[in-house]
Structure formats: structure tokens, C-alpha cells
Amino acid sequence: MKNAVKILSLVAIILVSSLLIFAVKENKTDANSDISTSEFYKIKALKIPKNLSFAGERVPLEKQDIKERIDRELLVNTYWQSNGLLFFKRTHKYFPIIEPILKKNGIPDDFKYLAVIESGLLNVTSPAGARGFWQLLPNTARENGLEVNDNVDERYNLELATQAACNYLKEAREKFGTWTLAAAAYNAGIKGISKKMETQQVKSYYDLLVGDETKRYIPRIIAVKEILTHPKKYGFIFEKSDLYKLKPTKQIKVDTVITNIARFSKNLGINYKTLKLYNPWLRENKLNNKSRKEYSIKIPIEKP
Numbered sequence: 001m002k003n004a005v006k007i008l009s010l011v012a013i014i015l016v017s018s019l020l021i022f023a024v025k026e027n028k029t030d031a032n033s034d035i036s037t038s039e040f041y042k043i044k045a046l047k048i049p050k051n052l053s054f055a056g057e058r059v060p061l062e063k064q065d066i067k068e069r070i071d072r073e074l075l076v077n078t079y080w081q082s083n084g085l086l087f088f089k090r091t092h093k094y095f096p097i098i099e100p101i102l103k104k105n106g107i108p109d110d111f112k113y114l115a116v117i118e119s120g121l122l123n124v125t126s127p128a129g130a131r132g133f134w135q136l137l138p139n140t141a142r143e144n145g146l147e148v149n150d151n152v153d154e155r156y157n158l159e160l161a162t163q164a165a166c167n168y169l170k171e172a173r174e175k176f177g178t179w180t181l182a183a184a185a186y187n188a189g190i191k192g193i194s195k196k197m198e199t200q201q202v203k204s205y206y207d208l209l210v211g212d213e214t215k216r217y218i219p220r221i222i223a224v225k226e227i228l229t230h231p232k233k234y235g236f237i238f239e240k241s242d243l244y245k246l247k248p249t250k251q252i253k254v255d256t257v258i259t260n261i262a263r264f265s266k267n268l269g270i271n272y273k274t275l276k277l278y279n280p281w282l283r284e285n286k287l288n289n290k291s292r293k294e295y296s297i298k299i300p301i302e303k304p
Contacts, residue, residue: 046074046234054222055108055179060206066219073216073223078234083120087228088236090121092243094133098162105166108179113225114186115165117217123156123280131155134165144168151288152295156280180205180218187217249278249298258287268299275299 048070052059061067077084091112098112115121118135130137132155138148144164146154154160165186172182172190176197184205185193196208205218227234258264262272262285276282278298287295 043079046071046078048074049226052222052226054183054218054225055110057178057180059222063206066206069215069219070222073220074226077220077223077227081236084227084234084236085238086120087116087224088231088238089242089244091116091228092240093246094121094158096246097158101159101162101166105163105170107166107169110179110221110225111165111169111183113221113228114183115162116224116228117220132161133158134161136161136164140164140168147293151284151286152281153283154281156283160281178205183218183221184208184210184214188214248301250301251296252299253294254287254297255289255292255294257289261285261287269303270299 048061048067050061052061052070059066059070061070095112098115099109102109102111115133119133121133123132124135125131126135128137131153134155136144136146136155141148141155141161141164144167146157146160146164148155155164169179169182169186172185172193173179175190176182176185176193181193181204188196188210193208196210197203200208202208227236231238252268261275261282265272265275268275272285275297278300282297289295
């Protein structure tokens with residue numbers, strides 16, 4: 001019995017000693033980990049540039065709430081690094097399409113960043129049913145010249161959707177007198193912004209009390225513009241070869257019915273997937289075209 005007690009005591013001592021040694025090692029590891037993390041990964045507060053603007057219109061950073069809203073969006077969009085890098089990659093691919101259309105319509109170049117925050121430059125669908133890079137709702141799209149149905153949805157045609165967005169923005173600018181309010185109206189609607197301005201008796205977006213989405217909308221555009229304009233300043237390092245490219249295409253005019261797009265694609269020397277990637281506005285494996293409308297279908301010049 002005494003021997004058993006001695007053995008148990010010895011085992012207990014060994015176990016306690018082992019636990020103490022393990023705990024010391026863990027503490028040392030944790031301490032080293034803390035040092036290593038702070039050494040190689042620093043989360044810094046960002047300095048807000050003094051002279052921020054949107055579409056040539058000054059951002060009133062002397063207003064404390066505006067400064068804090070800008071700060072929030074700079075932090076969120078700087079430290080969401082993977083998303084930021086994807087922005088850089090996609091803008092290199094799609095801005096060359098968007099920029100000349102904005103210029104042709106007299107829309108400030110800064111509005112290309114509106115498309116970035118709307119969709120990330122992807123053909124996404126919102127819970128409300130807005131679609132495409134410019135996130136147009138069906139009625140808004142139709143009112144601005146786009147065809148939207150189950151067979152053809154031109155919200156997915158980047159050139160046509162950009163033109164439709166320009167039409168809307170010009171109308172909003174004419175209504176409100178500033179591009180900042182026009183951008184806010186793109187998010188909350190012309191009627192929505194008009195009603196809030198009338199109720200609150202103010203004339204500037206920066207004096208409006210709006211819902212959280214519209215509250216963040218302009219500051220986010222401004223933050224994304226700032227980051228995409230000064231990548232190294234915000235820690236984004238990449239080479240030009242890392243960025244996405246849009247392959248050159250040719251246009252094929254079609255004013256007839258296409259009964260089978262897969263077969264139509266094969267006759268052009270490409271496959272169904274490739275044709276749909278370049279023409280996402282074609283929503284089915286056919287083009288009804290009862291009105292004999294002329295459509296432009298993009299075909300890559302080089303084989304994928």
C-alpha cells in the first residue's frame with residue numbers, strides 16, 4: 001500500500017512538473033508570437049488627405065461626421081486587402097471601356113469608381129434585382145434605353161449599361177445641380193433624395209441625414225478613388241503583369257433569330273462558354289429577335 005502511495009505521489013509530481021514546463025513553453029511561444037506579429041504585421045491608423053474631392057467638388061472634412069465617415073471607408077477598403085487587389089486587377093481590364101463613354105457624355109471621370117463600389121466590376125445581382133456592373137433595376141434600365149427580359153438583358157452589356165447610367169446621372173445632375181447629389185441619387189433615387197432635401201431643408205449631400213447605405217455611399221466612392229489612385233501609399237504592391245487584360249474582339253452584327261447559340265458559336269470557331277463570357281447579355285441558348293433588331297455580338301479575335 002505504501003509503495004502504491006509512493007508510486008502515485010511520484011506520478012503526480014511528474015505530471016505537475018510536465019504541466020508547468022508545458023505552460024512555460026506556451027507562455028514563451030505566445031510572447032514570441034506577439035513580438036513576431038507586431039514586427040511583421042502592423043495595423044496603422046490612416047492619415048486622411050486634406051484636399052479630397054469628388055467630381056471636382058470639395059469634401060468638407062471640417063465636418064466631424066464627414067471626416068469619420070471617410071476614415072471608416074479608407075480603413076475598410078485598405079485593410080480588406082484581397083478585395084482591394086481584385087479592384088486593381090479588374091479596373092485595368094474594364095476602365096478602358098468605361099472611361100471614354102463617361103467622357104463622351106460629359107460625366108466626370110470619378111464616376112468610374114461608382115461602378116467599382118456598386119458591383120466590384122462583376123455582373124452581380126442584388127437582393128432588389130439590380131444587375132450588372134452599374135446595378136440597374138429593371139425599370140430604370142428600360143427608362144434609359146436598355147432591353148430587359150428573360151431572353152436579352154442589356155444590363156449585362158457593359159457599353160450599353162454605362163450609357164444608361166450616364167443618362168440617369170445627367171438627369172440627376174440637372175435636377176440637383178451637383179455631381180455629389182447626382183451620385184447620391186444613383187443610390188437612393190432622384191425622388192428619394194428630393195424628398196429628403198425638401199423635408200430637411202438643406203441643399204448639400206453633406207448636410208443630409210440619410211440611411212446607412214446612402215450615408216456610406218459617397219465616402220466609399222471617395223475612399224476607393226483615393227486608394228486606387230495611390231496604391232503604394234496604401235500598401236498595395238503589384239506589377240502590371242499581375243493585372244487583368246481584356247482581349248481584343250471584333251463585332252458581328254446580327255438582325256435575325258438565332259435558334260441555337262451553341263451551334264452558332266461553333267460555326268464562328270468558338271464554343272458556347274466563350275460566346276457567353278463575351279456577351280453575358282444573351283440570357284438563353286437562343287436569340288428570339290422577333291422585331292429584327294440589330295445586335296452586336298463580340299467575338300475574340302484570338303482563340304481563348
